[in-house]
Amino acid sequence: MRRQPELLERGIWTYPYFCCRRKRWLLSYTVRVPPHPLQSTPRTSRFISFDVDVSALDINQCDLADGESVTSDSAQHVNTFRGSHKCHETTTCSFTPGRGWVRGGYVCRCRAGFYASRGNPTFDGTNVEGKYRGRCGWSCWALAEKVTAFVDAGVLQEGCMLPGALRC
Structure with missing residues (x-):
């Protein structure tokens, strides 16, 4: 299993979800921003996240x-x-x-x-x-089932349609 930091380095896509406020289907992508090379000890993690509207797809x-x-x-x-x-x-x-x-x-x-x-x-x-x-x-x-259903329903008698369809 991958460590969480490795996943955050390359980013994570969410499953599609419905945003009630916007009334839209969205996908979100989140990725961790690496610390600045001159920063010796990162105090906070920084992330970038953006939403993609997929409602029209x-x-x-x-x-x-x-x-x-x-x-x-x-x-x-x-x-x-x-x-x-x-x-x-x-x-x-x-x-x-x-x-x-x-x-x-x-x-x-x-x-x-x-x-x-x-x-x-x-x-x-x-x-x-x-x-x-x-x-x-x-x-x-x-x-074939339709013809059988007509026979069962009495619509066909001796190979002929009853009144209302076709007369013998």
Whole structure:
């Protein structure tokens, strides 16, 4: 383990934190200022610290595409968190820039061959992230399951749709 003075010589970054007074997400960097060479015994330690506002940066949590690297595609996108989305395997993650420093800056879209039970084939990433804590995943159903559901609900009879959809 490194000694504390060694860490202070090269500086320390904080984890992102929310500053209530400023209503901003910040990172802070602190480094010890070495004593002046002519000063024989330093009486006090001196430090420099500065804050970096990261509120306007977008966090991209979607998977990397084949052949894509983690290097940022924009000065405003943070790609360090790529692959940390909570989309279900029946959906794909689609990054939504412009949301700022938030978890869930993406939408999950139903993959081809799947559908959403509520009609809209997208799920907002912020909601998905919130529900994930309770392990209630948002997923899509396979089209074969939809046909089975229609049969179970009595919508299909002998291969035909009932009134209101398509008549035999």
